[in-house]
Amino acid sequence: MTRAKVRLVAASAFALAAGLLVHAEDYKCTQEAGCTAQINEDGELEEVTFRKGDLVSTEDGWVVSQDDGWVKVKKKPGGGS
Amino acid sequence: MRVRTGAAGAGARAWTAVGAALVAGALFLLPIGIGLVSPRSRQVVEPPGAPVTPELEPPPSRLATPRPAHAAADGPARATTARASAETVEPAGGAGSAPPATPAHGPALARLELHVLGAAAPASIELLHEPADGGPARRSLHASDAGGRLALALAPGSARAVAWSDAATAPPGLAELSAGATTVLELALAPALPVLGRVLDAESGAPVAGARVAFWTFAEADEVVSGPDGTFRHPRFPAAAPAQQIAARAQGFGTTVRVLRLAPDGAWKLAARHAGEASLRGRGTPWIELELVREQRLRGRVVDAGGAPLAGVRVAVEGFQRAMTAVASPDAATTTSAADGGFELGGLRSDLGHALTLAAPGLAGEPLELPPATGLVELGTLVLRPATFLTGVVLDADGLPRAGAEVVLRPMRPLPTPAGPLDAGARAQSRERRATTCVAGTFLFEDLLPAPAWLVVETEAGERAETTLVPGPDGIYDTPCLALGPAALAQRGP
Numbered sequence: 159m160t161r162a163k164v165r166l167v168a169a170s171a172f173a174l175a176a177g178l179l180v181h182a183e184d185y186k187c188t189q190e191a192g193c194t195a196q197i198n199e200d201g202e203l204e205e206v207t208f209r210k211g212d213l214v215s216t217e218d219g220w221v222v223s224q225d226d227g228w229v230k231v232k233k234k235p236g237g238g239s
Numbered sequence: 240m241r242v243r244t245g246a247a248g249a250g251a252r253a254w255t256a257v258g259a260a261l262v263a264g265a266l267f268l269l270p271i272g273i274g275l276v277s278p279r280s281r282q283v284v285e286p287p288g289a290p291v292t293p294e295l296e297p298p299p300s301r302l303a304t305p306r307p308a309h310a311a312a313d314g315p316a317r318a319t320t321a322r323a324s325a326e327t328v329e330p331a332g333g334a335g336s337a338p339p340a341t342p343a344h345g346p347a348l349a350r351l352e353l354h355v356l357g358a359a360a361p362a363s364i365e366l367l368h369e370p371a372d373g374g375p376a377r378r379s380l381h382a383s384d385a386g387g388r389l390a391l392a393l394a395p396g397s398a399r400a401v402a403w404s405d406a407a408t409a410p411p412g413l414a415e416l417s418a419g420a421t422t423v424l425e426l427a428l429a430p431a432l433p434v435l436g437r438v439l440d441a442e443s444g445a446p447v448a449g450a451r452v453a454f455w456t457f458a459e460a461d462e463v464v465s466g467p468d469g470t471f472r473h474p475r476f477p478a479a480a481p482a483q484q485i486a487a488r489a490q491g492f493g494t495t496v497r498v499l500r501l502a503p504d505g506a507w508k509l510a511a512r513h514a515g516e517a518s519l520r521g522r523g524t525p526w527i528e529l530e531l532v533r534e535q536r537l538r539g540r541v542v543d544a545g546g547a548p549l550a551g552v553r554v555a556v557e558g559f560q561r562a563m564t565a566v567a568s569p570d571a572a573t574t575t576s577a578a579d580g581g582f583e584l585g586g587l588r589s590d591l592g593h594a595l596t597l598a599a600p601g602l603a604g605e606p607l608e609l610p611p612a613t614g615l616v617e618l619g620t621l622v623l624r625p626a627t628f629l630t631g632v633v634l635d636a637d638g639l640p641r642a643g644a645e646v647v648l649r650p651m652r653p654l655p656t657p658a659g660p661l662d663a664g665a666r667a668q669s670r671e672r673r674a675t676t677c678v679a680g681t682f683l684f685e686d687l688l689p690a691p692a693w694l695v696v697e698t699e700a701g702e703r704a705e706t707t708l709v710p711g712p713d714g715i716y717d718t719p720c721l722a723l724g725p726a727a728l729a730q731r732g733p
Contacts, residue, residue, distance in 0.1 A: 191367055208456065212566065215566075216565075218564055239363065
């Protein structure tokens, strides 16, 4: 691989990591009956139940729905809000 | 002296707020007819882990055997997902000695009939009831009859019910309850999976006897108690759910929360809580060790600006422990100050930072950031001062009032520094306040501490507006006008 390609791959990886950081968000479960979130575990999408008050960050791949009681509380540093 | 809850003070604030909203509306030629604002921040919030009054205790576990050398796959076969369904029918006669849906006196109640399918003996049922009138949600524990039937008369609202028997669980069923109507909820039992383990003192490594262990994301009241050697056997990990939070609590200790996964192929994993920790994995019946840290207790006294004791002040303390690397669970407690203004809170983890807040109508105080500490912490005298309010208006891109927009108010205090690997440091986030604009586009926040704050409104269409607020010397905020525009053009705040 040429030096230029190595630089391109490194830059792409850096941009991807930066993008993930920018888009990581925290959500809080606000439903008395709890909320569900999904995560990819060993290649399978798993649904997990949370209690009211629990916080989940999307940085580890959690997928949440605001229709299911999740409320965005604050973006991670770099996210702006 | 009691907290000032007089109608005169509250009325004056409300009229001032309405007046400010009217001025804002007139400035922007808003239609007359300001409606009621419904700030979500005023809703009663039950503290996580609210106590359950058990009416039926499951038999405590007493394992004499130490940790097994290797786990054996002795659990029952995994079952398919249990069936839970709900249907609403007209009021009618029902099961056993069920109370009437409409009593002779008082407001009309809803009737909930629970059928636990597959029950060969009375089953335990945990019910979470959330009244539609905005009252606090309550958990209660019940027992069905031998046929698995239970009927309840409840205020209209919503309900979540789970059921269990000796070695079986039924997935949660949800129901909407209407006044005068009967709702039937079927809960189908399916074989559950046993989980073995031991509860230890994190500091000394000694076993903790009498600790209560539950899969509390499934059923908070389905607890087993650790034996003299700290071991426990919980026979009811719900097979239909791949992951649950397991919580351990004991007198003199804080609560420990972990996430346990049981895969259909028999593999299990106790998830790591932070980057420096490894997940524990195995196959067959899980064996897990849960470490408890010593508790932190808080004691203090609340007074007003004149030094008079304040009774009835809601005292809330909140921290967050990591249950997984990207999951934080509240470590919280609440109480109310006594006649002399005094209060005491316990059962908090000693390895986390916490934020303590005081709340009383018309009064506000600076949240107190508390570092980790073990044992009793004397907070001394805490002062509440007169609170302020904030009202404003949200307009769309055409300058028209926007109804139904959610406005978020966030204090401009720095985020707390995490105190350790398990401290999520997220406690400032939970102090956000939220309100929804009414038909005139106005919103209202009450009982605020006069301090710099950040205000933002975002819509599902991607519109956004925000501003920073600094109260004047009199503690009053200027009335903000948030004009929605494309999110990309909006100024970004903290």
